[in-house]
Amino acid sequence: MIKEAKEKFIQYIKFEKRYSKYTLTAYKKDLSQFLFFVEKNYNIFNIKNVDHLMIRSWLAYLMGNSISTRTINRKISTLKSFYRYLIKESIVKKNPMDKIISPKTYKKLPNFIEKNKMDLLFCQTDFGKGFLAARDKLILEMFYATGMRLSELVNIHQSDVDTYNYTIKVLGKRNKERIIPFSNRLNILIITYIKAKQEIINNKEKNNYFFVTEKGKKIYTKLVYRIVNHYLNQITTLDKKSPHVLRHTFATHMLNNGADLNAIKELLGHSNLASTQIYTHNTIEKLINVYKQAHPKS
Secondary structure (H helix, E strand, O other): OHHHHHHHHHHHHHHHOOOOHHHHHHHHHHHHHHHHHHHHHHOOOOHHHOOHHHHHHHHHHHHHOOOOHHHHHHHHHHHHHHHHHHHHOOOOOOOHHHHOOOOOOOOOOOOOOOHHHHHHHHHHOOOOOOHHHHHHHHHHHHHHHHOOOHHHHHOOEHHHEEOOOOEEEEEOHHHOEEEEEOOHHHHHHHHHHHHHHHHHOOOOOOOOEOOEOOOOOEOOHHHHHHHHHHHHOOOOOOOOOOHHHHHHHHHHHHHHOOOOHHHHHHHHOOOOHHHHHHHHHHHHHHHHHHHHHHOOOO
16 A cells, blocks of 8 residues: 555655656665555555654654665655655544654855856857867856756757747746856857867767767766866866856846846746755855955954
């Protein structure tokens, strides 16, 4: 009964809610761990017999094994979605998650790269010549100019890039489409890349993806990560040198230059403003540092 309920729920979020494969994988893992714990420790095989005390016991077990608060909250979120589905389908009558309180998490400020270092990256770094140089520079510029996610970039299609209207269409989390504008500077790089791409893959495999390898195949996430890491290594000492750092950098620089928070929210594809507001802390921190350096009695 427990496993059947789990499988029905997974099918529901896959085909009706259309969650991403990454979310599906996380939900499957969380539910499998929880259901295994309940079966092993309480010998329960019917989801109707699971109560809030058992859920608390599982959460305590996770905390005792040094699982991070952030990860535990994600697992709680999985269970909340699971039980909402069970209530909706009348599989259970009471929701034990109503008595579960999520532990407070410390929100770490997102890392970002200073503007002068980004200028150094694009103005003084030697990317070389040819197809790879054009592609790699465009990847870095596109992350910084649009704030898009890694998964969004690798899945851009040819038809998604509009060099006439200066916009890119991306498919974000939960299959939500959004249109991101870009500058003339990025448009020039896009056109340069398209020309180099046409030359390199003229007699090779052709597909509808915008970013491709030398063989004409769709670019993959690990390769993009390596490209970004390689070039960011030349300008910053941050521990994390990932595409997501460039997303953070985009948002922080936009906010520091007076962009409206709601506009940044739309550009990033956040579902709520709370996710975007974390960038205001970077701005406040910057103001505090400026105050300490400039005020005579600080």
